Amino acid sequence: MSVLRLFIEADLAAGGEAPIGEAQVHYLRHVMRRDEGAKLLLFNGRDGEWTASLSLRGKKAAVAIVEARTREQAAEPDLWLCFAPIKRARIDFIAEKATELGVAVLQPVLTRHTAVDRVNLERLRANAIEAAEQTERLSVPEVRAPIELGRLLEQWPAGRRLLMCDETGGGPPIAEVLAALDPAARDAPWAIMIGPEGGFAAAELEALRRIKDVTSVGLGPRILRADTAALAALACWQAMLGDWRKPTPRLSSDYRTSKVTR
Amino acid sequence: MSVLRLFIEADLAAGGEAPIGEAQVHYLRHVMRRDEGAKLLLFNGRDGEWTASLSLRGKKAAVAIVEARTREQAAEPDLWLCFAPIKRARIDFIAEKATELGVAVLQPVLTRHTAVDRVNLERLRANAIEAAEQTERLSVPEVRAPIELGRLLEQWPAGRRLLMCDETGGGPPIAEVLAALDPAARDAPWAIMIGPEGGFAAAELEALRRIKDVTSVGLGPRILRADTAALAALACWQAMLGDWRKPTPRLSSDYRTSKVTR
Numbered sequence: 001m002s003v004l005r006l007f008i009e010a011d012l013a014a015g016g017e018a019p020i021g022e023a024q025v026h027y028l029r030h031v032m033r034r035d036e037g038a039k040l041l042l043f044n045g046r047d048g049e050w051t052a053s054l055s056l057r058g059k060k061a062a063v064a065i066v067e068a069r070t071r072e073q074a075a076e077p078d079l080w081l082c083f084a085p086i087k088r089a090r091i092d093f094i095a096e097k098a099t100e101l102g103v104a105v106l107q108p109v110l111t112r113h114t115a116v117d118r119v120n121l122e123r124l125r126a127n128a129i130e131a132a133e134q135t136e137r138l139s140v141p142e143v144r145a146p147i148e149l150g151r152l153l154e155q156w157p158a159g160r161r162l163l164m165c166d167e168t169g170g171g172p173p174i175a176e177v178l179a180a181l182d183p184a185a186r187d188a189p190w191a192i193m194i195g196p197e198g199g200f201a202a203a204e205l206e207a208l209r210r211i212k213d214v215t216s217v218g219l220g221p222r223i224l225r226a227d228t229a230a231l232a233a234l235a236c237w238q239a240m241l242g243d244w245r246k247p248t249p250r251l252s253s254d255y256r257t258s259k260v261t262r
Numbered sequence: 263m264s265v266l267r268l269f270i271e272a273d274l275a276a277g278g279e280a281p282i283g284e285a286q287v288h289y290l291r292h293v294m295r296r297d298e299g300a301k302l303l304l305f306n307g308r309d310g311e312w313t314a315s316l317s318l319r320g321k322k323a324a325v326a327i328v329e330a331r332t333r334e335q336a337a338e339p340d341l342w343l344c345f346a347p348i349k350r351a352r353i354d355f356i357a358e359k360a361t362e363l364g365v366a367v368l369q370p371v372l373t374r375h376t377a378v379d380r381v382n383l384e385r386l387r388a389n390a391i392e393a394a395e396q397t398e399r400l401s402v403p404e405v406r407a408p409i410e411l412g413r414l415l416e417q418w419p420a421g422r423r424l425l426m427c428d429e430t431g432g433g434p435p436i437a438e439v440l441a442a443l444d445p446a447a448r449d450a451p452w453a454i455m456i457g458p459e460g461g462f463a464a465a466e467l468e469a470l471r472r473i474k475d476v477t478s479v480g481l482g483p484r485i486l487r488a489d490t491a492a493l494a495a496l497a498c499w500q501a502m503l504g505d506w507r508k509p510t511p512r513l514s515s516d517y518r519t520s521k522v523t524r
Binding site for chain 1: 336355359362363364396397398399432433434435436437438441480481482483484485486487490493494495496497498500501502504505506507508509
């Protein structure tokens with residue numbers, strides 16, 4: 001049976017007991033059929049990844065007995081994804097894929113032409129956690145509450161660069177723009193901004209262009225849906241500026257987790 | 263009411279009558295509530311994009327009266343996506359996203375560790391058509407029948423480069439590899455190969471490495487699901503070698519289609 005990988009909130013240290021939430025206990029016991037002593041891999045976004053074993057404490061409660069560290073926590077790119085909320089399946093998809101692609105922050109942004117104005121943050125976070133668990137990531141992106149575009153731009157952090165993907169066209173090619181950045185820009189914290197399906201309003205485009213370090217780019221001659229644009233921009237950013245620039249470590253086959261795609 | 267955009271098989275020329283299939287007539291009349299004379303945009307992958315108007319011929323039949331060309335057919339990158347079939351929602355997703363990202367051919371490949379051995383080609387093709395209709399693409403990728411990896415490699419076309427995304431790690435960074443290609447390699451036809459969730463078998467990896475023009479790349483330190491890897495590799499390829507290198511045309515607002523995300 002493959003080793004299950006879980007995100008938990010508790011601290012992780014050798015010999016410690018990490019409480020497992022009730023929903024996770026249910027998942028372990030009744031969905032994945034794990035029993036007393038089952039091997040786990042745990043991460044909390046702070047202490048790296050640890051082997052552990054399941055210790056049941058009654059019908060609905062359990063702890064993990066933490067054993068040994070398998071990976072150290074490593075620094076991750078400081079990249080935000082700012083996106084206008086879209087329909088349910090596509091926003092689930094953004095949370096999942098953006099997690100796999102290594103964003104640090106998921107920031108829903110309300111714009112004039114945003115079609116959807118409610119966001120189920122718990123659901124977004126659950127999607128992000130599941131993606132992190134299943135794809136060896138050592139952290140879970142922060143899911144922020146939706147914010148109006150105007151307010152987000154008013155309080156835009158000094159020094160954070162903004163990569164704007166404007167599907168109304170006219171942007172210069174993304175690879176050319178990213179390749180031409182100076183070293184300070186390459187090493188800066190970044191945010192990727194994806195417009196709503198209806199496009200930005202003229203006043204919003206103006207406000208965006210007033211941000212000091214904004215870089216507009218185009219993503220080719222076909223119109224991309226908002227979720228595709230988000231993913232494509234993230235992949236290009238990671239490949240050209242992010243942590244895909246380092247050679248990837250070869251995986252050991254020990255303690256590798258099941259890659260069940262639920 | 264926004265103008266609907268349809269892919270049809272018929273030839274398109276000014277003044278011509280293009281037959282509309284029964285399923286499309288149902289969609290136009292009963293899903294999208296279009297009536298006699300409704301404006302359409304049509305494309306067939308050969309003759310560019312045309313305005314047309316709906317002409318009903320009874321309860322279930324209709325033709326489009328073709329009016330004027332809005333866009334010329336343009337050459338598209340000769341890029342294949344070779345992928346091991348995966349579960350239903352994720353394979354739908356690959357067909358949709360790969361279409362938006364401009365692949366010419368979708369080639370399912372059966373490998374030793376492929377989890378799914380049946381592929382619903384009609385469904386893949388329907389997803390590709392819908393994505394092309396909704397995202398301004400002028401063609402629909404060819405959906406090929408599944409083929410065993412060994413057979414695909416035996417008949418590999420001379421001169422077609424193979425970009426291999428191997429999630430077991432160890433590949434050099436994709437941006438570095440693509441940036442270092444010589445002009446002949448940049449201009450060659452390409453295929454992107456994404457392994458199955460269970461990874462390639464050792465014998466398969468050997469067979470892949472015997473292909474003359476194979477280039478292995480890594481997609482960063484996080485393990486990507488097969489669908490995410492496909493998308494990420496396509497985005498990087500288009501950005502660095504494909505048609506995203508040209509500045510994107512600014513869209514006119516005339517005759518722009520609804521971007522309903524079904």
